[in-house]
Amino acid sequence: MAARACTRKLYLLSVRSNLNCLGPERTLQEVSRRLFASLAAKWKVGKKDVLKIGRITDKESKEMFPLGLPHSFTKQIEVTKKADWLIRKQTNIICDSLDNASTTGVKPRHLLYGHTGCGMTTVLAQVIQHCFQTGWTIIHIANVFGWTHSQFETRPSPEDRDVIDQPAEATAWLNRLSVVNQHTIKQLKVSKAHFWSNQAQSSAGDNLVKVIELGLVRPRFSTDVIPVVLEEILKAENKLKVLVAIDGFNGLFNPTSIRNSEGNWVEPDQLSLVRIVKQLVTSELPTAVVGALSTRGMKRAPIRINAPPEVLLEEKGVEMMKDYDWMEVLPLSRQEFNQCVDLYVKNGWITKKIDFKIQEQLWYLTCGVPLELSKIMRYI
Known part of the structure; x- marks a missing residue:
């Protein structure tokens, strides 16, 4: 429990540092509330929108990106052996x-x-x-x-x-x-x-x-x-x-x-x-x-x-x-976030079963920031 609390605290600090332009809020709840309020009007993905999942083959990766793909995505490929991503x-x-x-x-x-x-x-x-x-x-x-x-x-x-x-x-x-x-x-x-x-x-x-x-x-x-x-x-x-x-x-x-x-x-x-x-x-x-x-x-x-x-x-x-x-480029909308978590589960980036309660906690901790979501998944 102590280790999990320490991990949660580390990610709280990480999210706060990445969102430091929002002001001197003292808790993650305030950060989240301020962030979601400011972005609510900007998110345009509606409930009926169909989100697409793209895939990049190993051959395409070597030809298109000789220096490699984004670091966090490369880590996922190394673990899951699957190169799927949510098309933004x-x-x-x-x-x-x-x-x-x-x-x-x-x-x-x-x-x-x-x-x-x-x-x-x-x-x-x-x-x-x-x-x-x-x-x-x-x-x-x-x-x-x-x-x-x-x-x-x-x-x-x-x-x-x-x-x-x-x-x-x-x-x-x-x-x-x-x-x-x-x-x-x-x-x-x-x-x-x-x-x-x-x-x-x-x-x-x-x-x-x-x-x-x-x-x-x-x-x-x-x-x-x-x-x-x-x-x-x-x-x-x-x-x-x-x-x-x-x-x-x-x-x-x-x-x-x-x-x-x-x-x-x-x-x-x-x-x-x-x-x-x-x-x-x-x-x-x-x-x-x-x-x-x-x-x-x-x-x-x-x-x-x-x-x-x-x-x-x-x-x-x-x-x-x-x-x-x-x-x-905004943080993930809730629909995009849910789709992203489902993709992580399907590809094996997350080995634990994700129920509604855990998904709510992930949303709360990451504020929909894709990089933070990818990081925290390593500990689940």
């Missing part, structure tokens, strides 16, 4: 807008935000899966903070000494881009000649795979190869459906932990990879973009874990994203 309402809205883009002629641009643990990364992953299965070309940046806080070697750009290249990060991303879009890239040709060095050149008409291989074999050219590859993909926009998917979107604007040769902190705009991505998300090309805000991996930013999106993006980011559709 935000996923359906975004996928519908992407599917309708061909008829409207306007490519949607969405920005996901919400409390930590509510599933922004999961929604983004579900959108990527939908696009992968429907033949989209996917330009996926798994976490911008992986670049802005990288510990790998940096070097000044040959074109501009104030700009920093990250050869290892550029090579790794170029490899992931080619893996996810291998079928598309094989069909594309280089539209003009490019001179990299006396020993490395590409001619107009060369297969794009050849240019990518150059960047992979010679990392010092990888940063220069990426814009060429992206340019050719975007030029084929009339033949391809292209999605730019970015997790840790606010990392494009938050402080880095990289220093230049003089020992000064490098601004995000001084990183070549960040510059390339910013051009993608702000260009006038009709490219679909879905970004997710995150605090996972954030450093050197005096920002609370559940700060509003305007704070996470900072002034420059807010101005740049003014034309985007800002979409909040």
Whole structure:
């Protein structure tokens, strides 16, 4: 009993920390009451709505997500050997807008935000899966903070000494881009000649795979190869459906932990990879973009874990994203919560029988936050 009480207390503290923006409430009851009252008007899932369960195969996982799926979901797969997830309402809205883009002629641009643990990364992953299965070309940046806080070697750009290249990060991303879009890239040709060095050149008409291989074999050219590859993909926009998917979107604007040769902190705009991505998300090309805000991996930013999106993006980011559709990923509605618990029971993530009383306690403890629900299930 003492151990169970200790566990409950730990999760109470965890939920309170994740919902600290709600105010200085002293009990979980007050936190829950305040949270549910504020979200009641926002939840749109009705009693008659049919919630869908999606599944991702091991082959799809390796092809779409070379760096892996969201951590909590990966843990469930390791234990249950089943990769099923509840398709969130935000996923359906975004996928519908992407599917309708061909008829409207306007490519949607969405920005996901919400409390930590509510599933922004999961929604983004579900959108990527939908696009992968429907033949989209996917330009996926798994976490911008992986670049802005990288510990790998940096070097000044040959074109501009104030700009920093990250050869290892550029090579790794170029490899992931080619893996996810291998079928598309094989069909594309280089539209003009490019001179990299006396020993490395590409001619107009060369297969794009050849240019990518150059960047992979010679990392010092990888940063220069990426814009060429992206340019050719975007030029084929009339033949391809292209999605730019970015997790840790606010990392494009938050402080880095990289220093230049003089020992000064490098601004995000001084990183070549960040510059390339910013051009993608702000260009006038009709490219679909879905970004997710995150605090996972954030450093050197005096920002609370559940700060509003305007704070996470900072002034420059807010101005740049003014034309985007800002979409909040809420905690689970009660219907979604019940469906999620049923899925956990069915897949064996929960081995104990869940009756109505236990389900009420889970709802009370987690406030419908998916990450908190996944965590607490480990102790049942």
